[in-house]
Amino acid sequence: MLSEEIKKDFPVINNNDIAYLDSAATSQKPQSVIDAEKEYYETFNSNPHRGAYSLSIKATEAYENAREKVAKFINAENPYQIIFSKNATESLNLVAHSYGLTNIKENDEIVLSIMEHHSNLVPWQFVAKTKNAVLNYMYINDNYELSDEEIESKITSKTKVVGITYISNVTGTINNVKKVIEVAHSNGAVVVLDASQAVSHIKIDVQELDADFVIFSGHKMYAPMGIGVLYGKKELLNKMTPFLMGGDMIEYVYEQDTTFATLPNKFEAGTQNVGAAVGLSKAIDYIESIGFENIKTIENDLRDYAVQSLAKLDFIELYMTPNRENHAGVISFNIKGVHPHDVASILDMNGVCIRSGNHCAQPLMRFLNIDSTCRISFAIYNTKSDIDKLIEALKKTYEKFKMYI
Ligand SMILES: Cc1ncc(COP(=O)(O)O)c(C=O)c1O
Secondary structure (H helix, E strand, C coil), X not given: CHHHHHHCCCHHHHHCCCEECECCCCCCCCHHHHHHHHHHHHHHCCCCCCCCXXXXXXXXHHHHHHHHHHHHHCCCCCHHHEEEECCHHHHHXXXXXXXXXXXXXXXXXXXXXXXXXXXXXXXXXXXXXXXXXXXXXXXXXXXXXXCHHHHHHHCCCCEEEEEEECECCCCCEECCHHHHHHHHHHCXXXXXXXXXXXXXXXXXXXXXXXXXEEEEEHHHCCCCCCCEEEEECHHHHHHCCCCCCCCCCEEEECXXXXXXXXXXXXXXXXXXXXXXXXXXXXXXXXHHHHCHXXXXXXXXXXXXXXXXXXXXXXXXXXXXXXXXXXXXXXXXXXXXXXXXXXHHHHHHHCCEECEEECCCCHHHXXXXXXXXXXXXXXXXXXXXXXXXXXXXXXXXXXXXXXXXX
């Protein structure tokens, strides 16, 4: 029942007769987030950190309050450890360039899980190639999970950086990131935790996790597009050189030399997205008003209902762990013999929005020996009726294609 109430807060869901099952790509935004961004542009839009007039001071305050809100939300020690970027991809590139290129040396090892989104993979390929370092992968087992043995055997004393996604955006596997962090630290490596698929579903406590870098995008957690987050341990961030250079990230600039600002400004060159930061702050309020316990109950219920319903269709192939406690609200599947893009198009005609393709995880697809999948993913506004609609549309799709299979 709670989900039916929650649904009313999301205009895109109310204004379209759809089952929106693509929240892993981007979530819909509640009215409060839309209103907050609109209010910023209607009443105090101005360039932060620059003006001495009250409008600019208000914009600066709103921007810095958003930083404090994010810090509290993930239990960071200090707000200055929160760096705003434009999305998770930019945050991941920041770490690869500013930390990776300085600290990775020839023959050092970078270890990634094979589940990484291209955003936490391609930048590390660049670092490995540039520095003549070795890029190794931790592979998943038949249950689509990383085993402890795999983690322990791939992370070695030569490993300097480990990149791991908290939740796979393809299989929905929730990785044992605590184990990864523990093994990495015991080998002297730092961990880059991609929390893009986790941050709106699981409570992230950076101190409890002891993660070195944690990254996520606002737009997957009910906030506007155009804002991303990087959390870093302060001793690491302080030692890193800036990624982007220009206005607002400097202390003094001379003709031939520059000294840089302190954290967080050192990593925030140019005019920042205040409107999106204001929206992100409201999105955190929204998540906290529902609470992670309720979110877990809603999304686990949906996951269980969807898995049971899909398992009844004998023409469906599922790519997911059988261990429910390690599986989030992301489910990949195929109709045997039908291309996922065809499935997605027919579902769309029936008012069901899903994702089809390789999900920016081509190495994982190759490892699984498949080309692409259909993917559904849930957020707190989904209900069982969305899944019923999906199942009916899948049956129709199969009917249309079965003579060709
Ligand atoms: C696990 C994961 N990491 C990173 C990203 C990249 O996020 P963005 O496109 O917001 O930079 C995504 C987007 O789908 C993702 O699922």
